[in-house]
Amino acid sequence: MTMPKPDLTRVLARAFREEPLEDREILYLLQLEDKEDLDRLFATARSLRERYFGRRVFLYGFIYFSTWCRNDCAFCYYRASNKTPHRYRKPLEEVLETASQLAAAGVHLVDLTMGEDPFYYQKGPGLVRLRELVQGVKRKTGLSLMVSPGAVSKNALAALVEEGVDWFACYQETHNRRLYRRLRLNQGYDSRMQKKVFARTLGFLIEEGIMVGLGESDADILHSLREMERLGAQQVRVMSFVPQEGTPLERAAAPSPLRELKTIAVMRLLFPRRLIPASLDVAGLMGLRSRLGAGANVVTSIIPPQAGLLGVSNSTLDVDNGGRNPQAVRAELARMGLEPASLREYQEWVEKAKTSSAGAAGGFGQR
Numbered sequence: 436m437t438m439p440k441p442d443l444t445r446v447l448a449r450a451f452r453e454e455p456l457e458d459r460e461i462l463y464l465l466q467l468e469d470k471e472d473l474d475r476l477f478a479t480a481r482s483l484r485e486r487y488f489g490r491r492v493f494l495y496g497f498i499y500f501s502t503w504c505r506n507d508c509a510f511c512y513y514r515a516s517n518k519t520p521h522r523y524r525k526p527l528e529e530v531l532e533t534a535s536q537l538a539a540a541g542v543h544l545v546d547l548t549m550g551e552d553p554f555y556y557q558k559g560p561g562l563v564r565l566r567e568l569v570q571g572v573k574r575k576t577g578l579s580l581m582v583s584p585g586a587v588s589k590n591a592l593a594a595l596v597e598e599g600v601d602w603f604a605c606y607q608e609t610h611n612r613r614l615y616r617r618l619r620l621n622q623g624y625d626s627r628m629q630k631k632v633f634a635r636t637l638g639f640l641i642e643e644g645i646m647v648g649l650g651e652s653d654a655d656i657l658h659s660l661r662e663m664e665r666l667g668a669q670q671v672r673v674m675s676f677v678p679q680e681g682t683p684l685e686r687a688a689a690p691s692p693l694r695e696l697k698t699i700a701v702m703r704l705l706f707p708r709r710l711i712p713a714s715l716d717v718a719g720l721m722g723l724r725s726r727l728g729a730g731a732n733v734v735t736s737i738i739p740p741q742a743g744l745l746g747v748s749n750s751t752l753d754v755d756n757g758g759r760n761p762q763a764v765r766a767e768l769a770r771m772g773l774e775p776a777s778l779r780e781y782q783e784w785v786e787k788a789k790t791s792s793a794g795a796a797g798g799f800g801q802r
Contacts, residue, residue, distance in 0.1 A: 443472055447479045450704040458657055464701050465653045473697070480703035480730030487708050487798025488732050491776035492768055493784075494761060495581070495712070495735040496537030496545045499745050500525040500568065504550025506585070507620050510608070510649060512679035512750060513550050519681035521745070524554060527568055529743070531575050536739045538576035540761035543781035545578050546604070546735065548747070551585030562591055569598045578778075579785055581642065586627045596637045601785055603634040606644035606672070609651055610659040618649060631666060640788055642710075644672035647698060648690025656698055660705055669788045669796070670710040670733070673698040675717050677748040692718070696729040703730030708797055710784075715764075716746045719753035723767050734764050 441463045450456060456464075467473050501524045507514045513522075525533075534545050547569065549555060555565040565584070573580060581602035582595055592603065607627060609615050615624050631641050643666055645651075645659045663671050675695045678685050695717070702711050713726030716736040723734065738744050740757040753759045768774055787796035 443467075443475065447475060447704075451479055451482065453483075453707060456705065461657050461660065461701060461705070462653050464704070465656055465697055467697065473693075476697070476700050477729050480700040481728065483703050483707040484730050484732050488776070489798070490773050491732075491780065492727065492773050493544070493710065493733045493781050494542045494737055494764060494775050495733060496534070496540075496542035496761075497548065497736045497738050497744075497746070498525075498530055498533055498537075498545060498572075499548045499747065500530050501549035501552040501555060502745060503552040503554065504585070505553060506551050506622060508622075509618050509620060509683045510646065510676060510679065512682065512747070514682060517679075517681040520750070523743075524552070525743070527571055530568060531571050533739060533742045533744065534572045534576050536742070537737070537761070538578055540739070541765075541775060541778075542737060542761060543579065543776065543778055544581055544602070545572055545576060546581040546583060546602075547572065548583040548604075549585070551587075556584060556587045556591050558588075558590075562594055565591065566594055566598055569595060569600060573599050579782065586622070586630045589630075589633055592630070592634050592637060592639070596634075596639060601640055601789075602642055602670070603631065603639040604642035604644070604670075605631055605634075606642075606646075607659070607662075608644065608646045609649065609655060610645070610662040611651060611655045614650060614655065628666075631668075635667060638789065640670070640785065641666060641668045642670040642672060643668035644674065645698075646674055646676050647694045648676035648688075649684075660702065664705070668709075670712065671702050671706055672712045672714070672735075673702065674714055674748060677717060692722070692725065696725055699726060699729040699731050714748075715753065715759050716748045719749065720758040720763055720767060723764070724771060727768075727771060727773065734768075737761055737764060 441460045446460045502513050502522050504513050555561050579601045582600050583604040643663045678687050710733050711731045712733040712735040713731035714735045738754050738759045740755050784796050
């Protein structure tokens with residue numbers, strides 16, 4: 436017997452009351468196409484965000500300090516076998532200078548990202564280098580740190596938490612194991628997930644993420660959302676696939692931006708108190724308004740101009756023209772009636788999240 440189609444008004448009302456949604460209701464939301472229906476979905480997501488965070492948004496500075504990687508992911512511009520990208524390992528002095536600029540400009544967190552570069556995580560000198568970099572940025576800025584180093588060893592994770600790193604970001608990109616094997620070549624699904632489980636036991640906050648437009652179904656997205664919940668990720672991210680030169684998927688079609696936006700909104704309905712990024716890395720400053728309008732509450736991939744740094748999905752988009760700098764982001768937030776949170780508000784959220792067994796802190800908006 437065919438189940439009746441869910442009623443949008445009822446589903447959104449239940450989500451607004453923070454009642455658990457059924458799988459079929461989540462799939463229904465992910466499949467919405469009518470503009471009026473989508474506007475209602477996004478409005479509900481924004482209302483839930485405002486319940487816990489008011490009109491305030493968090494800002495994350497981004498330092499991609501090594502573009503070398505040992506892996507050969509089918510979707511990634513920086514895959515080991517791609518001869519096209521500019522490769523670099525930024526000297527410690529440059530990393531510290533950029534981190535200082537970001538801190539002075541008012542970001543709440545510095546995201547230190549690299550490929551899985553053995554130069555930084557191999558036993559002995561590699562781990563010493565990584566610790567030195569993290570120590571330096573922490574001393575220089577005093578800000579919360581996120582490290583995105585790939586599936587590093589347990590010893591490396593323990594060392595990073597000792598240095599005061601708050602966040603470990605390590606994305607599956609998909610929780611469909613068959614699709615994962617096609618995307619993350621020769622990388623174990625379970626071993627990657629277990630790194631995040633172990634990191635949580637050490638006291639890390641976890642960012643988990645998926646990519647859309649790589650052949651996943653709506654049911655796959657639903658499954659990923661449930662896996663994020665089981666993991667207890669405090670920050671959940673979705674980004675659109677961007678075809679990359681020199682990769683097996685360079686001629687694949689980019690997805691409609693709507694797929695990412697719907698997923699952001701559904702994430703907000705399912706995880707109203709958690710952090711959901713609006714990344715500048717896919718569509719630059721032009722894409723920020725729609726992502727925040729779908730319920731995101733963190734602006735990520737903020738990069739100072741002329742710092743010699745690259746992004747990930749769109750490696751140069753809006754970087755040197757200043758479109759990703761904190762001042763440009765603040766101006767765009769003001770045009771939307773939003774504003775950056777205070778540093779104290781972000782630090783309080785982080786501390787609450789670390790002590791919350793449910794994996795999600797409260798917010799600071801009016802309920």
